[in-house]
Amino acid sequence: MLKELLDKFYLDREKDKEQHHFYITDAGKCSRAVFFKFKNVPREKMEPRVLRMFDHGDYIQMQILNNLFSLGIVRASEIKIPPQELISGRADAIVTLNNEIYVVDFKSMNSMVFKNLEEPKEDNVNQIQLYLHFFKIPKGILLYINKDTLELKEFLVEYNSAVAKNLLGELSDLKTKITANLIPQRLIDYPENWQCQYCQFKEICSTAGAGEVKWDDFKKKIESLKD
Numbered sequence: 001m002l003k004e005l006l007d008k009f010y011l012d013r014e015k016d017k018e019q020h021h022f023y024i025t026d027a028g029k030c031s032r033a034v035f036f037k038f039k040n041v042p043r044e045k046m047e048p049r050v051l052r053m054f055d056h057g058d059y060i061q062m063q064i065l066n067n068l069f070s071l072g073i074v075r076a077s078e079i080k081i082p083p084q085e086l087i088s089g090r091a092d093a094i095v096t097l098n099n100e101i102y103v104v105d106f107k108s109m110n111s112m113v114f115k116n117l118e119e120p121k122e123d124n125v126n127q128i129q130l131y132l133h134f135f136k137i138p139k140g141i142l143l144y145i146n147k148d149t150l151e152l153k154e155f156l157v158e159y160n161s162a163v164a165k166n167l168l169g170e171l172s173d174l175k176t177k178i179t180a181n182l183i184p185q186r187l188i189d190y191p192e193n194w195q196c197q198y199c200q201f202k203e204i205c206s207t208a209g210a211g212e213v214k215w216d217d218f219k220k221k222i223e224s225l226k227d
């Protein structure tokens with residue numbers, strides 16, 4: 001009945017999510033996983049329950065953004081980075097506090113992760129570093145929201161040009177590999193790395209082995225495994 005309809009709605013929305021350009025969230029992530037997304041490699045399906053949780057997080061973030069608007073400190077929201085060839089992304093907000101400008105990025109999480117959060121997560125820092133880089137704003141705030149209790153934690157992030165340039169350099173290298181159809185090597189600490197724990201390409205990644213692999217050869221291999 002309704003449950004089946006709602007589950008199907010979420011699963012259909014996830015279908016055919018082929019990627020054609022980099023998003024800010026790809027910065028600092030496993031190159032091989034991003035490569036697989038570009039090549040639309042079959043991935044483990046996410047449960048509709050998890051997809052609904054993502055939506056729930058987005059609603060909570062919208063509520064916090066409305067609160068910031070009510071405080072009169074938001075200069076802009078949902079701001080796209082300036083168009084350029086490599087990457088696209090949209091920062092949640094730019095605010096003014098005590099005459100200083102900050103890029104703000106919201107992140108929502110469950111109680112267990114929130115409780116143990118003593119410093120900003122590395123992938124979130126990478127993301128905000130790129131916003132600071134593209135907007136030429138020296139400071140940002142990562143605002144974490146506990147989805148279960150609505151508690152907040154915030155961390156100040158200062159622009160580090162070396163980090164931002166390194167992230168962009170890595171994406172540029174990955175772009176070359178995507179064009180050359182060369183699957184990047186696995187993460188050095190595979191499978192312990194936290195990204196591997198949540199990776200939707202875990203199975204296919206283990207089939208590909210540790211080193212760089214030619215995509216055309218590997219594609220034939222996975223197609224023959226399907227037969």
Ligand code: SF4
Nearest residue numbers: 030033187196199205
């Ligand atoms: S399993 Fe780990 S190394 Fe393999 S693609 Fe996923 S994140 Fe990358």
